[in-house]
Amino acid sequence: MAKQGLTPQGEDFSAWYNEIVQAAELASHSQVRGCMVVRPYGYRIWELIQAGLDRMFKDTGHENAYFPLFLPKSALDREADHVEGFAPETAVVTHAGGRELEEPLVVRPTSEAIIWPILADWIQSYRDLPVLLNQWANVVRWELRTRPFLRTTEFLWQEGHTAHATDEEAEEEARRMLGVYRTFMDEHMGLAVVTGEKTPDERFAGAKRTYATEALMKDGKALQAGTSHHLGQNFARAFDVQFQTEHGEHDYVWSTSWGVSTRLIGALIMTHGDDQGLVLPPRLAPFQVVIVPIWKSDEERARVMDTACRLELELGEMGVRVKLDGRETHNPGAKFYEWERKGVPLRIEIGPRDIEAGQAVLVRRLVLEGQDRKAATGLDGLSESVPALLDEIQSSMLEASRARREASSRRDFGSYEDLRSWIEESPGFAFAGWCGGVECARRGKEDLKVTIRVIPDEEFRSDDVPTRCVVCDQPSTTEALWARAY
């Protein structure tokens, strides 16, 4: 007895979130405000995210590089919108080596202003294009309000930066990478998203177009999970990145940038987690299976551990990330709670009774309608059956996320008041008309704390296209996804 559980999600989602980050040993606060320590268990999840994405980036022709942490303050000032967007939230180094610097250095809030001056030298001719780069890095944004993983002062991310000869190619690239993110979120994270384009108001500072994937968290709020920007020739002009075309003319390159961050871990927590703790999709789980041996006497211990070790070996050979929890300092019940809290998809309990019967008890972390949580399973062929079971869990998590997204979406708003009462009672994704007016978007934000997350892509649009703007009731120019957001 003793340790009580987490605050239930339904009681205080925010408290639940903060507690789970600590309880699952994902992160801790550091000495500096807004900065977090990513603990080994949380970092392993990040490594798995990195591994999955990095593969996909390479498969689409990108190469990794690394650019510096600092940039001269003057470089940030080159692109007008970009400075305006980022200057207020930068950390600036004014002293180094015991002296005041002649020109202050900015700690990168993003790397466009570092990368483009360099690429200007690399790119001379159309033959040098496209340039397809990615870097895994840390960036610093001095946010006023921080939350572990969702918004921290320093965070880890990847940022892709590409240069192209034509507008069309850059557009294609920005779209391609949005697609990569979407696929990753679907297949690795079990995270159903809506893709689309940001409104001019919500665009990346300096971008021509910004695309995003928006995910729905269990509390009904939206989370921007990934973004991909078509930067047009804005940065090329600002940093004078010109190339000679096939016809001998000079032109500015067309560029893109795209990124996802450790925020994805926050998305995992708030998409799949429950009152017992974290629930991890198998592809991103540090341990996919944990084996908990049970014994009373030393003699039993020897027998049980013998079988458990064999099982661990077999599972490892099947390519399963497996952990045999043979600690003698904790009793089985304590281990059950711990691994459930940490979201391990499958647990195998094995004790003397099981060995007698030639079986083990297989326990699912996530139990869906009609499934048994625990099932006695014969030891023969158990290992072989695990990969398929993990795949099944993986896809059922995406299905569940899709179902939740649909259940929390509404597409038939009759009026602004209708939107108001719905968003206040059961927040979610509101697909509704928009006149295209900035005023209407701002009113929704100030009044209902609702923003246009994206103008959804074709496949997410409603069959019955809304004809009126949900705010002003004037004719609608487009359908928008409205939601409260993190």
Add this chain to the structure above:
RNA sequence: CGGGGCGUGGCGCAGUCCGGUAGCGCACCUGCUUUGGGAGCAGGGGGUCGCCGGUUCAAAUCCGGCCGCCCCGACCA
């Protein structure tokens, strides 16, 4: 930056109003008994009470100043 809260062993807190030996739970260490859903008993270790100054015989407690963190809003991946 506005509003609220909090700084006391690793974590969570009580004690502060009304000054007088620094306490509780968890965690930790040792031993024995336990182990199929967060073990029990016994013993033990660990804190200049956020910092600086003031009042007092005496300050975690009263007074002044500073710093930090968390939560709620505006900015944001």
